[in-house]
Amino acid sequence: MKTLYTNAVVYDGGRFAAGEFAVEAGCIVPAGGAIPDRVVDLGGRHVVPGLVDVHVHLREPGFSHKETIASGTAAAARGGYTTVCSMPNLNPAPDTPETLRVQADLIRRDAVVRVVPYGCITMGQRGCGELVDFEALAPGVVGFSDDGRGVQSEELMEEAMRRAARVGKPIVAHCEVDDLLRGGYIHDGGYCRAHGHKGICSESEWRQVERDIALAEKTGCQYHVCHVSTRESVELVRRAKAKGLRVSCETAPHYLLLCDEDLQEDGRFKMNPPLRSREDREALVAGIADGTIEVIATDHAPHTAEEKSRGLAGSAMGIVGLETAFPLLYKYMVLPGVITLEKLVALMSDNPRRLFGLGGGLGLGGPADFTVLDLGAQYAVDTAAFRSMGRATPFAGWQVQGRAVLTVVGGREVYEDETMKTNR
The missing domain is CATH 3.20.20.140 (Metal-dependent hydrolases)
Known part of the structure; x- marks a missing residue:
């Protein structure tokens, strides 16, 4: 299955630029060509390796x-x-x-x-x-x-x-x-x-x-x-x-x-x-x-x-x-x-x-390991929401900004924030 990720600000070669990219068989592939099976609109969010x-x-x-x-x-x-x-x-x-x-x-x-x-x-x-x-x-x-x-x-x-x-x-x-x-x-x-x-x-x-x-x-x-x-x-x-x-x-x-x-x-x-x-x-x-x-x-x-x-x-x-x-x-x-x-x-x-010597990232032909970031998200560190069993952090309650809303490993979406789900 080919998934096209559109409406993104993509990190490439040390710079960010508006763009789109596709994932097929767990790898990054050109966005053009065959019609994708699935299209994900990232809403202008930033994509990083x-x-x-x-x-x-x-x-x-x-x-x-x-x-x-x-x-x-x-x-x-x-x-x-x-x-x-x-x-x-x-x-x-x-x-x-x-x-x-x-x-x-x-x-x-x-x-x-x-x-x-x-x-x-x-x-x-x-x-x-x-x-x-x-x-x-x-x-x-x-x-x-x-x-x-x-x-x-x-x-x-x-x-x-x-x-x-x-x-x-x-x-x-x-x-x-x-x-x-x-x-x-x-x-x-x-x-x-x-x-x-x-x-x-x-x-x-x-x-x-x-x-x-x-x-x-x-x-x-x-x-x-x-x-x-x-x-x-x-x-x-x-x-x-x-x-x-x-x-x-x-x-x-x-x-x-x-x-x-x-x-x-x-x-x-x-x-x-x-x-x-x-x-x-x-x-x-x-x-x-x-x-x-x-x-x-x-x-x-x-x-x-x-x-x-x-x-x-x-x-x-x-x-x-x-x-x-x-x-x-x-x-x-x-x-x-x-x-x-x-x-x-x-x-x-x-x-x-x-x-x-670790692979993955956003390079064409390589494993599709990438993260979608919402840089506008503002919130307080809430240890009760952690997926980790550990809760000890000196930053509990700190106001922060930016969060991962989608994490993809080998083309598989392994984490999706609620805001991504509701905006799809």
Whole structure:
């Protein structure tokens, strides 16, 4: 069946222009030619290649009381994402082809968007001990990560990079020096000291970023830094890119829009890395503007309500983000002129596809993975409406603008907003 999507503003080659396009057999095809079986009038809405999140915790297998493949990918579809990369802190952890297969079977059965898993760097995803068999895992993973733990040994990380380079996959690193944590759980800044909390110093992140960049230069490995939160990390990545190294990084919406001055005594404000200083936030925004930070990911990390109810000191680390990322960034970064809409699409779709070798989008002949956005929609973040099982977000109640009203994966409409249904 051929479907023609008309009356759209379509993103093509980094620009938006009025147009139309067609989908047949799951792929993008020319709008002309045979009479379509179905015509969808998009009402002048914007169409972008489906959003991509390279840092998502889907919690299954092992922690389905927090999230499932079904609920997490439903949340992704509602947020406009057509591809997500799932982190390996699971049970069993994907450290062998057999344990990876447990997750892959669930993905095949339940996912409504494309899910590409990471394999662990170390056995058991412990950040130490024995490395996984990179060659055996490579065909089924997007890259290798021990997210949630930093690889503590320099020698172990160097060997991991050499093995990853041989199989042509990136090392995607959670950077954290355990010896510098000292029991901290929020940023070691003004709020921490004023309220008697234990702080996490910035050096615990940037010191390992510094080490790993030197190893990436030595080994030739493609290296990507997860959830950058400090100004020092941004500068280290900037210098690495200036040297021509295969180094990239991501940050998340909460680090761009919040800092430790915004903290409340509520588990909704607790994540790892923590919200840093105003100066760190400003450095991240500058890194977005100058291209140092090429990817915005959510680090979507759902927990139960009980696990997030114990305040800053006792709550689990992690917040949800798949359903709020685009409207937050459009409202608070695009509309004020901090970045353009085209730049936001690059950060949330083009760049992660390119860096991680992920297909899909709006190219002729390719899989039809796209998102239709209503940029005029204004509303408040309502956690009760989330498809995710997680509800913890510091943005609850925030006024936002822009939303996905139609998400299409491989030509299949996997999410449709009520406004699209009523306007058809």
